[in-house]
Amino acid sequence: MDARVEAGRPSGELRRALIPFALAQFICSFAGSNMNVMINDMSADLGTTVQGIQIAITIFLLVMAVLMIPGGKLTDRFGRKRCFTAGLVIYGVGALLSAVAPGLGVLIIGNSILEGVGTALLIPPVYILTTLLFTDLASRARAFGAISALGGIGAAAGPLIGGFITSAFSWRASFVLQALIVAVIVVLSRRWVRDPLPPDPTRPFDVGGAVLSAVGLLFIVTGILAADNSLWLMSGLLLAGALVLTWFFVSMRAKERAGREALLSLTLFGSRTSNLGLITQNVQWLMLMGTSFTVSAYLQVVRGYNAVETGLVFTATTVGLLVSSLAAERLATRRAQRTIIVAGFVITIGGVVTGLVLVSGTSPVWTLLPGLCLIGLGLGAMLTPSVNIVQSSFGEEMQGEISGLSRSVSNLGSSLGAALAGTILVAGLTVTPERSYALAMVAVGAAGIIGLIAALLLPRRLGKPAPALGEPAPAA
Incomplete structure (x- = not known):
């Protein structure tokens, strides 16, 4: 594909290619969070417990994390578009199997295993192809912004969309929807996506x-x-x-x-800027998924909310994330990436603290909204710059590896968030629910402080634009 760029904007051909990429990131992020509002419905239907659903969610996120680096490496051998398509097909099969699951075991095979494997194959090509196709600095920043924004929105809106589907139809319909969207992505990618580099079948794995x-x-x-x-x-x-x-x-x-x-070149860890960026990515997704699972389980198990009511509460996070994501491009032209990431963590941690201060066992549900909105605002602002500084720290020959590492670190953050916050919450949910909720959110806030420290350590010379591929990364 000829990556022509006019006046800092990609050609129509590239803009069309961006649509399946962004949709793919959206559906994978959606899959990681929409189950949070189905906890009661799924556990009752499948004859399991809240902990059983938590395990299924965590395994899905974990499978993505552990296979993302191998998935990135396989793109060099078999081709980026071929891996993208194969991942979509595996994901779609897993979604359909999940939709008809008679018990937790089949759900884990379909959702946790097959959808996890499919995601690990399809997500690295999204970021590799975006980096290779969008060669102009400004257009690449916009492309990453669109993909990251839809990923964040998918994770934040997952509870709302999943809640409506579950209440109107069944939790099983959510997986049918995922399969349908995946089918659309396959059709669009066949028409609009081409791999600019030939695969190397002789490359060892x-x-x-x-x-x-x-x-x-x-x-x-x-x-x-x-x-x-x-x-x-x-x-x-x-x-x-x-x-x-x-x-x-x-x-x-x-x-x-x-x-x-x-499998992983240790030169990927030679850039201090990239290393710190990876930490911020990990913590961002840990906070998003940790908050999503904690609040969803608390509302359903303790407050007795149904799926759609729980999803509506999360509209605050979705709105906040959407607002800051839409403003991300303007922010990138006016503020240094380091400044945006630091501010994002400050706002997100402020959202966690706000939730802890306002929410109690007898407080009305609206007290959750200010904190969730702030969390969405903070995360939406910093998702794109964190991805951009990591991807742009290396040249074309390293994009397969750094993309796999970057996505693995992000998905590991998601799985750690669901595991850490979920374990703390579930352990005392039936005995001391208010205390367990508070401890889980404190753990999320503590992780945010780690991310803030990493952001503050980013080089001050990390300015508004990220370096183009082939240019040296900013000095640490």
Whole structure:
């Protein structure tokens, strides 16, 4: 595809290609959050518990996280568009299987496994192709802005859309909707998306590295989920995860020194700016998914709200995120990316604090709205600059790897958010619900402080535009 750009704006051909990319990110983010408002309906229909649905949600997010890096590497070997299409097909099959699931086990296979695998295959090509096709600095920033905004809106609006569908039809209809949208994306991508670089079928794939990274991350998230069962089990799993991930990084270094293909090049961690950007990405999605699960479970289990009522409460987050996302392009031309990310964390943490101060067991539901709106405003403002500074820190030859790493880190944040906040909440939901809600939100706010510190450490010279591919990243 000829990436022609006129006056800083992409050609009509590129704008059309952006539509399936943005829709793909929207539906994957939607899938990660819409189940939060179906907790009561799904648990009753499938004969399981709130914790069972939490596990299904977390496994879905975890599968995405552990397979995103291998998914990014496979694009170099099999082609970006081919992986994109294959991921969409697998995702669609998983959505249809979830729609007819008779129990939790089949739901986990369809939603958690197949949809997770499909997402891991289709999302890296979205970011790789966007970086390769939109070569002009301004057009690439707009493209990332549109994709990130729809991703954030999908996650924030997931509870509202899912709530309406569940109340009007059934929770199963939500998965049918996902399959239909995926089918539309497949048709649009066949017409409008072309891969500008040929695949390299001879390129080797590091199977051992993929296994080590997956097992290490699996132990970490499983350890967090085990916190309410046994502190010893949690500690053992976290230690095992740390040891496996250490083994993974040691093996990556050894393979690179020996001139062999490694799953993840350690040069990706050579940019301080990119490393800090990855931390901010991780924490942003942790806060979004942690807040979504905590508030949704609290409203349904403690306050007795149905799916649509819970979704309506989350309209505050959706509106806030939409407003700041629409203003993101104007902000990017007036403020440095570091400034936007720092401000985003300050606003988001302020939203968490507002929710903790205003909400109590007897307070009306509107007291949740100011905090949720602030959380949406803060997250919407900083999602795009965080992605842009990471992707633009490396040249074309590294886009497959950095895209996979970036998406893996973001989805790991989502799975950690659902696991961390969800575990704290579920552990005391039936005994001390108000205290459990407060502790879960405190954990989300504490994670936000970590993200704020990382944002403050970003170089001050990280100005309004991100560097173009092939240009050096800003000095740390």
